[in-house]
Amino acid sequence: xRQGIRLGIDVGQARVGVARSDPQGxxxxxxxxxxxxxxxxxxxxxVLEYDPLEIVVGxxxxxxxxxxxxxxxxxxxxxxxxxxxxxPVRMVDExxxxxxxxxxxxxxxxxxxEHRSVVDQVAAVILLxxxxxxxxxxxxxxxxxxxxPTSHDQ
Numbered sequence: 001x002r003q004g005i006r007l008g009i010d011v012g013q014a015r016v017g018v019a020r021s022d023p024q025g026x027x028x029x030x031x032x033x034x035x036x037x038x039x040x041x042x043x044x045x046x047v048l049e050y051d052p053l054e055i056v057v058g059x060x061x062x063x064x065x066x067x068x069x070x071x072x073x074x075x076x077x078x079x080x081x082x083x084x085x086x087x088p089v090r091m092v093d094e095x096x097x098x099x100x101x102x103x104x105x106x107x108x109x110x111x112x113x114e115h116r117s118v119v120d121q122v123a124a125v126i127l128l129x130x131x132x133x134x135x136x137x138x139x140x141x142x143x144x145x146x147x148x149p150t151s152h153d154q
Contacts, residue, residue: 016077017033058123
C-alpha cells in the first residue's frame with residue numbers, strides 16, 4: 001500500500017464533495033462540500049493543507065458500464081484539477097456512491113433536506129474508501145491516472 005494522503009472528490013452539478021484519507025491510506029473521512037462554481041479555488045486551498053499523494057475523482061458511469069453526460073462532466077472537472085498541477089488525478093468508478101451515501105444518511109434518520117449539504121461529502125468518503133480498500137486488497141491502485149496532454153494531443 002502506497003503511503004500518503006489521498007483526496008476523494010465527488011463531482012456534482014451544484015456541489016463537490018471532498019474527503020481525505022489518513023497518511024497510511026487506511027480510512028477516508030469527510031472534509032467539506034464546496035459549491036461547484038468555486039470548487040477549484042477551494043480544492044487548491046485543501047491541496048495546500050493536505051499535500052496529497054493523489055486526488056481520486058469519481059467517474060460516474062451508468063449501471064451498464066456506459067458513459068453519460070455526467071461522466072464527461074466529471075472527467076472535464078478532473079482535467080481542470082489536473083491542470084492546476086498540484087497532484088496526480090486518478091479517475092475511479094463511482095457507481096452508486098451517491099445513492100449509497102443518501103441511503104446511509106436516510107438510515108441514520110436524516111431527511112433529504114437535512115442531508116443535502118453532506119451527501120456529496122459522504123459520497124466522496126465512499127468513493128475514496130472503496131479506492132483505498134481496492135488498492136489494499138489488489139496491490140495496485142484502481143482506476144486510471146489522467147495523463148498530461150502531449151503536443152500532438154492539443
